[in-house]
Amino acid sequence: MNNSVKFVLDDKIIELDFSRDLKYKPTTTVLNYLRDLSDHKGVKEGCAEGDCGACTVALGELDGNKISYKAVDSCLVFLPMIHGKQIITVENLKNKGELHPVQSAMVECFGSQCGYCTPGFIMSLFALYKNHNNPSKGIVEDALSGNLCRCTGYQFILYSALMACQNDGADHFSEKETQIVKLLKEINKDKKTISLITNNQCYFKPFNLDDALLLRKNYPDAILINGASDIALRQTKNNELLKDIIDLSAIDELKRFEENDDGYYFGSGLSLEALKNYSEKKLKPLYDILKVFGSLQIRNLATIGGNIGSASPIGDTLPVLIAYGAKVILQSAESRRDVSIEEYIKGYRKTDLRKDEIITSVFIPKLNEKSKIKTYKVSKRKDLDISTVSSAFRVSVENEIVKDICMAYGGMAEITKRAKTAETYLLKKKWSRTNIEVAMELIYNEFEPLSDARAESEFRRVAAKNLLMKFFNDLQINNGILKLV
Numbered sequence: 001m002n003n004s005v006k007f008v009l010d011d012k013i014i015e016l017d018f019s020r021d022l023k024y025k026p027t028t029t030v031l032n033y034l035r036d037l038s039d040h041k042g043v044k045e046g047c048a049e050g051d052c053g054a055c056t057v058a059l060g061e062l063d064g065n066k067i068s069y070k071a072v073d074s075c076l077v078f079l080p081m082i083h084g085k086q087i088i089t090v091e092n093l094k095n096k097g098e099l100h101p102v103q104s105a106m107v108e109c110f111g112s113q114c115g116y117c118t119p120g121f122i123m124s125l126f127a128l129y130k131n132h133n134n135p136s137k138g139i140v141e142d143a144l145s146g147n148l149c150r151c152t153g154y155q156f157i158l159y160s161a162l163m164a165c166q167n168d169g170a171d172h173f174s175e176k177e178t179q180i181v182k183l184l185k186e187i188n189k190d191k192k193t194i195s196l197i198t199n200n201q202c203y204f205k206p207f208n209l210d211d212a213l214l215l216r217k218n219y220p221d222a223i224l225i226n227g228a229s230d231i232a233l234r235q236t237k238n239n240e241l242l243k244d245i246i247d248l249s250a251i252d253e254l255k256r257f258e259e260n261d262d263g264y265y266f267g268s269g270l271s272l273e274a275l276k277n278y279s280e281k282k283l284k285p286l287y288d289i290l291k292v293f294g295s296l297q298i299r300n301l302a303t304i305g306g307n308i309g310s311a312s313p314i315g316d317t318l319p320v321l322i323a324y325g326a327k328v329i330l331q332s333a334e335s336r337r338d339v340s341i342e343e344y345i346k347g348y349r350k351t352d353l354r355k356d357e358i359i360t361s362v363f364i365p366k367l368n369e370k371s372k373i374k375t376y377k378v379s380k381r382k383d384l385d386i387s388t389v390s391s392a393f394r395v396s397v398e399n400e401i402v403k404d405i406c407m408a409y410g411g412m413a414e415i416t417k418r419a420k421t422a423e424t425y426l427l428k429k430k431w432s433r434t435n436i437e438v439a440m441e442l443i444y445n446e447f448e449p450l451s452d453a454r455a456e457s458e459f460r461r462v463a464a465k466n467l468l469m470k471f472f473n474d475l476q477i478n479n480g481i482l483k484l485v
């Protein structure tokens with residue numbers, strides 16, 4: 001049995017053997033592990049829920065014979081999730097007494113103020129440095145969207161990023177890349193399921209879909225995780241003991257992307273950042289919503305399968321998937337089902353997933369040229385905030401008459417829900433401002449949303465109806481043809 005988690009830290013392989021009496025549990029977070037070491041205390045805990053970025057570290061992952069670097073919130077990452085990866089903290093950046101270029105730039109631009117947020121900012125800048133040469137201001141802002149500074153020092157940090165990232169990312173990590181690739185390959189050649197069985201937890205990390213489906217059959221009550229950006233909070237915020245876990249994050253079959261004449265299959269294990277990049281050219285509405293999803297650190301961890309799996313009423317991909325008429329592909333060891341996303345969501349965080357099934361992919365059909373889709377997210381902040389109200393609209397109009405319409409809302413009910421009364425009203429009617437104004441009132445009356453810390457019920461109802469007017473204004477009819485503007 002494979003009982004060990006292995007990763008690279010400080011240029012060497014670290015093995016945590018859970019068959020021995022370890023002081024860590026399988027769900028110890030990488031943040032807590034690092035804080036426990038005497039020489040990696042730069043990483044800080046601010047919130048323990050992915051909101052502040054003080055715990056940001058970089059993960060190095062094998063990409064052929066190269067390493068790709070991603071910034072992640074270490075407070076949300078369980079130790080087995082870094083198996084086969086390199087972990088880089090702020091202590092690793094200095095080389096032979098010389099600061100790393102991103103550290104020097106922070107000094108020169110007066111970007112560093114306190115020791116609490118700075119290590120996290122530095123690690124986000126490091127990942128940016130390794131991934132972008134001369135990034136635009138937008139790319140820099142996105143890279144820093146998951147790091148909070150409460151002293152409003154952002155401008156100088158932005159200057160530091162623009163100053164540092166003006167080359168091809170060369171540094172001492174590039175010099176050591178071949179050596180680290182060798183270590184990572186050494187770890188990754190063993191594809192036996194990792195089984196970490198302790199007194200009160202069983203954590204399984206399979207490396208292929210067949211093994212995962214078998215585990216799912218044998219442990220039907222185990223919690224499935226992929227990015228763990230939802231599930232980790234049950235431990236870090238609610239102190240819940242996560243008993244049995246099946247971690248799907250190392251299964252390559254779940255990270256595939258395929259396009260055919262009918263549409264696109266996205267593996268459930270694709271990170272939302274990867275999905276955002278795939279969708280930029282061909283699925284703009286999906287791209288638009290992913291651009292304002294969490295932060296880069298969150299999108300590097302979170303997956304599309306996890307967003308669908310959580311079935312949250314404010315899950316940001318759900319309205320747009322409904323608008324596309326997407327299907328969820330569910331697989332067990334014995335069979336496969338393709339279920340429409342609307343049928344898949346059964347209630348508040350309740351889904352149609354059977355106890356022996358895993359979401360393996362999501363299918364998004366290619367729509368007819370005449371169908372127009374657009375998504376909107378209303379939140380208190382643009383970055384790193386969950387939706388107060390979100391919506392996705394799909395309409396197709398012929399000779400100014402509505403032939404097909406779908407209006408899906410998040411944040412308005414216990415599930416992501418369509419405004420069916422307003423849809424029925426608009427169908428076969430003229431796509432006109434007058435009719436839209438009637439439909440807006442129907443939307444207002446169709447939902448009875450909650451009041452909570454994010455907004456009063458009344459605010460949500462007004463926002464929801466106004467989003468339809470925004471959609472109407474964002475479309476123009478030219479010679480009878482609808483165009484998004």
Ligand SMILES: Cc1cc2nc3c(=O)[nH]c(=O)nc-3n(C[C@H](O)[C@H](O)[C@H](O)COP(=O)(O)OP(=O)(O)OC[C@H]3O[C@@H](n4cnc5c(N)ncnc54)[C@H](O)[C@@H]3O)c2cc1C
Pocket residue numbers: 049050051223224225226227228229230231232248268269292293294295298301302303304305306307308309310314315316317353357358359360384385386387
């Ligand atoms: C700081 C922060 C910001 C966030 N911002 C947003 C936001 O802007 N918009 C938003 O919608 N969400 C947001 N989230 C919530 C979360 O990141 C998303 O829901 C994310 O998509 C979850 O994906 P995951 O892979 O991390 O899921 P996990 O936590 O691993 O799993 C989530 C759920 O899905 C199930 N699941 C996972 N994979 C599968 C599978 N293959 N088959 C069946 N079930 C599966 C799990 O059992 C669990 O119930 C945020 C979270 C944090 C911590």
Ligand code: FES
Pocket residue numbers: 044045046047048049050051052053054055056073074075076
């Ligand atoms: S401690 Fe705040 S994001 Fe991790």
Ligand code: FES
Pocket residue numbers: 112113114115116117118148149150151152153
């Ligand atoms: S400088 Fe650290 S919180 Fe602002």
